[in-house]
Amino acid sequence: MKKSFLIVFIVLGNLWQLSAQIAADSIVGELKLINNPEVKALRTSLQATFKEVQNTARWEPYDANYENGPKTAIWLKLELENRSNDTLPIYCFTAHDYANVYQQTGTIFKTFKNGNLVPLYKRSNKREFYITELVLPPSQKSQVFIRIHSIKKIKNGNVALFTKAYYLEFAKNYIESEKHSVAFMVFYLLSLFTIFLFGVVFWLRTHQKLYAYYLAYIFFQIVFAFAVLRSTTLSVGNIFLYIPYRFSAVSETSQFLFIGFYIFFIINLLEIKKYNQPLTKALIYFGRFCLLYGLAIYIYLIVGKDSKISSEILAIVRLIVLPLNLVMLIWIIYKVKHPLLKYFVVGHSFFFIGAVLASYVMITKSNYHPESIFNFPYAPTIIFQAGLLAEVFCFAFALGENIFLLQKEKENTSQNLITQLQKNQQLQENMRVELDRKINQKTEELIQLYSKIEKQKEKQLKNSFTQKLLEMEMLALRSQMNPHFLFNSLNSIKHLIMTSRNEDAITYLDDFSTLLRSILHNSNREIISVEEELEILELYLSLEKSRMGNNFNYYIQASNREELSQFHIPPLLLQPFVENAIWHGLSTGNNPEKTLKVTFDTSDSLKITIEDNGIGRKASSEKKKTQKSMGMKITQERLALYNHSNDTSIHLEIKDLENESIPVGTRVTLTYSY
Numbered sequence: 001m002k003k004s005f006l007i008v009f010i011v012l013g014n015l016w017q018l019s020a021q022i023a024a025d026s027i028v029g030e031l032k033l034i035n036n037p038e039v040k041a042l043r044t045s046l047q048a049t050f051k052e053v054q055n056t057a058r059w060e061p062y063d064a065n066y067e068n069g070p071k072t073a074i075w076l077k078l079e080l081e082n083r084s085n086d087t088l089p090i091y092c093f094t095a096h097d098y099a100n101v102y103q104q105t106g107t108i109f110k111t112f113k114n115g116n117l118v119p120l121y122k123r124s125n126k127r128e129f130y131i132t133e134l135v136l137p138p139s140q141k142s143q144v145f146i147r148i149h150s151i152k153k154i155k156n157g158n159v160a161l162f163t164k165a166y167y168l169e170f171a172k173n174y175i176e177s178e179k180h181s182v183a184f185m186v187f188y189l190l191s192l193f194t195i196f197l198f199g200v201v202f203w204l205r206t207h208q209k210l211y212a213y214y215l216a217y218i219f220f221q222i223v224f225a226f227a228v229l230r231s232t233t234l235s236v237g238n239i240f241l242y243i244p245y246r247f248s249a250v251s252e253t254s255q256f257l258f259i260g261f262y263i264f265f266i267i268n269l270l271e272i273k274k275y276n277q278p279l280t281k282a283l284i285y286f287g288r289f290c291l292l293y294g295l296a297i298y299i300y301l302i303v304g305k306d307s308k309i310s311s312e313i314l315a316i317v318r319l320i321v322l323p324l325n326l327v328m329l330i331w332i333i334y335k336v337k338h339p340l341l342k343y344f345v346v347g348h349s350f351f352f353i354g355a356v357l358a359s360y361v362m363i364t365k366s367n368y369h370p371e372s373i374f375n376f377p378y379a380p381t382i383i384f385q386a387g388l389l390a391e392v393f394c395f396a397f398a399l400g401e402n403i404f405l406l407q408k409e410k411e412n413t414s415q416n417l418i419t420q421l422q423k424n425q426q427l428q429e430n431m432r433v434e435l436d437r438k439i440n441q442k443t444e445e446l447i448q449l450y451s452k453i454e455k456q457k458e459k460q461l462k463n464s465f466t467q468k469l470l471e472m473e474m475l476a477l478r479s480q481m482n483p484h485f486l487f488n489s490l491n492s493i494k495h496l497i498m499t500s501r502n503e504d505a506i507t508y509l510d511d512f513s514t515l516l517r518s519i520l521h522n523s524n525r526e527i528i529s530v531e532e533e534l535e536i537l538e539l540y541l542s543l544e545k546s547r548m549g550n551n552f553n554y555y556i557q558a559s560n561r562e563e564l565s566q567f568h569i570p571p572l573l574l575q576p577f578v579e580n581a582i583w584h585g586l587s588t589g590n591n592p593e594k595t596l597k598v599t600f601d602t603s604d605s606l607k608i609t610i611e612d613n614g615i616g617r618k619a620s621s622e623k624k625k626t627q628k629s630m631g632m633k634i635t636q637e638r639l640a641l642y643n644h645s646n647d648t649s650i651h652l653e654i655k656d657l658e659n660e661s662i663p664v665g666t667r668v669t670l671t672y673s674y
Contacts, residue, residue, distance in 0.1 A: 021079040022161075024090050024136050029166040033076060033146075033159045034062055041066045042075040046149065050102060050109070053145065068096070068150050076146040076159065082136035091162040092132040093170075094148055101132045102145040109145070116231060117151070131167065181377045182234045188385045189225045192218055195396050202399070213265035214399065220258035221388060227251035228381050253298035259321070260290035266332070269340060269398060276335040286324060322359065325352050339405060340398045347394030354387015435502055442509040446490075449513065453520050460524055489515075492547040508546050515539045522571040530606065531564040537574050537598065544582050551594055552586065558600040567606045567672055569650065570642050574598070576635045577610045577668045585614025585666055588623055606672035616656050616663030648674050 022031070022038045033039045041062035042053060053075050066074050082088045092101055098115040101124075112124040112132045125131050136142055148159060162170060196218045203211035227250050264287050267273070273280045329348050333341070358380040366372040367379035374383070489512055496505040518536050522528050534556070541554045558564060578596065586594040591613055601607040614620070636652065643649040650670055657665040 021081045021141060024080045024082050024088055024161075025084045027090070027161055027163055029163060030093075030170075031161040033078070033161065034064070034066075036062065036078075038078055040077045042077070044073050044075060046071065046073050048073065048075075050100075050145065050147075053147075068148065070151050073147055073149040076148070077144070078146075079141055079143050080134070080136055081141045082138055085138045087138055088136045089164050090134045090136060091164065091167040092134055092144075092146065093130055093158075093160045093162055094132065094146065095130045095158045096148040097150040097152075098148070099130075099132065100147040101134070102147075103134050104143040128171070131162075131171075178232055178377045181382055182229075182232050184382055185225060185229055185232065185378075185385065186234065188389050189222065189229065191389060192222050192225060192392065195392060196222065198396075199399075202403075208268075210265065210268040210402075211399075213261050213268060214395070216261035217258050217265050218392065220254040220261065221392070223250055224254040224258065225385070227254060228378065228385075232378070250298065252301070253294045256290045256294035256297070256321075260287045260294065263287035263290065263328075265395075266344060269395070269402065270332065270336050270338040270344060272332070272336055275337065279331055279335050282331075283328065286328065290321070322352070322355055325355070340402060343394045343398035343401070347391040347398070350387045350390035350394065352387075354384050354390070358384035358387075435506075438506060439497070439502075439509075442506065442513075445513065446509065446516075449516050449520070453516065456520065456524070489543070492543070496547065504546055508543060511539065511543050511546070515543065519572065525571060527568040528571050529565045530567040530569055530600065530608075531561055533569060533571070533574055534558065534561070534564060534600065536572065537578060540575055541578065541596070548582075548587070548594070551592060552582075552596075553593070554596040554598070556598045556600075559602055563602040564600060564606075567602075568648075569672075570638055573635065573638070573650075574608065574610070574670075576632060580632055581610060581612040581614060581666060581668070584620040584623075585612045585616070588620065589613075589615040605674075608670040608672075610668040610670075611657075611665060613665040616658075616666055617654070618656070619663060648672065 022036075039062045040059035042056060042059055043066060044053065059077060062076055068074060080090065094101070094114065096115055097117040099113070099118075101112040101114070102109040103112070104110075112134075113122050114125055114129050114132050115123075116129050118129065120126060123129060125133065134142070134144065146159065196215065199211055199215045199218060203215055263283050267280060267283055267287075272283065325348070329345070329352065333345060361367050361374050361383060362380040367374045367376065369375055376382070493505055493508055493512070496502075496508055515536065518539065522532070522536070538556060541556075545552055545554065578598070581596055586596065593613075595613050597609070597611045599607075599609040599611075601609070639650055639652055650672055653669040653671070655667045655669070656663060657667055
């Protein structure tokens with residue numbers, strides 16, 4: 001009996017529900033659907049379909065118990081009746097992220113989609129996401145189902161029906177209430193675009209990290225501005241409306257991304273690495289944290305879609321980031337002494353004050369208090385953007401002064417470079433003058449020394465005039481030898497100077513002076529030891545080595561230098577043979593490795609061998625067409641005089657060396673005999 005009564009009650013209840021209807025032509029202004037007896041409600045999962053909802057019988061009155069939740073959908077069912085003889089438009093107001101309206105037209109249902117997170121191309125109303133127009137034919141009833149869902153909790157009573165007049169008045173008032181806030185957002189966005197374009201120009205010209213970080217800092221502020229502008233009355237034309245959910249997550253992400261790039265921009269602008277390494281490391285870690293958090297929270301919002309947890313995380317992170325910003329400001333002021341520090345202090349202060357004030361308004365909800373100065377639409381966002389814009393302007397001025405400082409530094413560097421070049425030129429001129437002075441000094445010393453030698457020779461000739469004829473002839477021949485050697489040596493010095501080998505010329509002059517002193521010392525002596533002759537010969541060969549360079553090598557071999565002191569020969573006896581081998585045999589040849597060997601053999605008596613790998617005497621005589629060497633002739637006469645006037649004699653032998661009839665050098669042999 002009870003079961004039958006219950007079935008009858010349910011059937012009667014359903015019949016009563018189906019008979020419930022709203023006279024659309026009787027609506028005056030706005031009709032709220034909450035607590036309306038003609039409106040029924042049903043809570044389902046997000047996956048429930050329209051057909052499943054149509055077939056359910058679990059409808060309940062729509063009251064405060066049906067508060068929107070992020071993981072459930074609320075369905076409303078009502079019937080509209082147009083009792084007039086005219087077509088009647090009715091406007092359904094649903095301020096939710098997702099709103100689907102199903103209106104019965106004949107035997108089918110026409111579907112309308114709207115909502116804050118519905119892509120623009122799917123919306124039934126392209127201008128307002130919260131309004132759906134329902135057209136009711138005259139004298140007909142139309143069943144309507146409304147599905148609403150939002151990621152965040154929304155207060156009840158935000159579903160209503162508007163008449164056309166009320167809708168137009170509502171839209172006008174809504175636009176009027178937002179116009180000042182929207183105007184500031186547009187000004188904020190246009191200012192960022194202008195500064196961004198200037199930043200692009202500077203970056204393209206300089207390719208510096210400073211401008212790259214600044215551009216990234218401005219870019220993500222622009223993204224943040226678009227994310228905020230999407231939910232205003234100026235949302236039409238915003239390209240991000242086509243990806244509303246993905247872009248809704250960008251609002252929070254972009255804030256931490258531009259803070260991260262802002263920190264790296266400050267590091268480069270103030271050149272903090274020059275002042276404090278620990279501060280630099282701390283700022284780098286702080287910047288990386290902001291970038292990583294921004295990316296992580298974006299991925300979480302896209303994948304997890306749990307706005308409640310993300311809001312709690314955001315609140316916690318803000319409580320950490322804002323004090324860190326204050327610590328960063330104080331630390332930089334204390335440690336960094338950069339000319340652009342004043343712009344950072346002012347700009348960062350604007351940012352910090354705006355962020356703190358926006359957080360305060362958001363937490364206390366003072367923007368909803370009628371008597372509050374922050375009682376205007378989007379108050380937290382406007383306050384935050386105002387602080388950001390003031391900071392951006394400060395850094396724009398800072399970049400302008402930075403360019404001025406760089407230009408000034410460039411001018412100072414150029415002036416210093418010019419000054420240094422002038423000093424270098426003066427130094428080169430002083431070095432040239434000093435080199436000329438040293439050459440003139442050495443030349444004068446050489447002339448004086450040569451004059452002194454000539455005077456000594458002249459005096460020696462006068463003193464020995466009364467000596468034997470053979471001695472007079474020997475001295476005369478020896479006096480002819482020295483000028484010839486001087487002439488060749490001066491030619492070597494001239495060659496070094498003409499080939500710009502000034503340092504070699506000075507060294508050559510020093511060694512040549514030493515050689516002349518040795519010649520002067522031995523010029524008054526009839527004979528000298530072979531060991532002394534060897535020392536003079538080594539000095540002479542070193543001079544010729546300096547003149548000819550690395551392609552000339554000489555080798556001196558003496559079995560026993562101490563034994564050489566026991567043998568005596570006329571002074572400068574060997575030098576003409578060596579000189580002749582160098583000047584006429586080696587210098588005129590094409591052999592890349594010019595070699596001269598001088599051997600002193602005391603195994604039997606004394607045998608001196610001078611051997612070169614020059615062109616040979618025949619080829620040398622053919623080249624000497626205008627100038628004849630007198631050294632060999634004088635030396636042979638000196639040997640004849642020496643052999644005539646002494647008990648010992650020196651035998652001379654000159655031999656041309658050939659290889660298959662091709663000259664490969666000359667060998668001179670001097671044999672000492674008793």
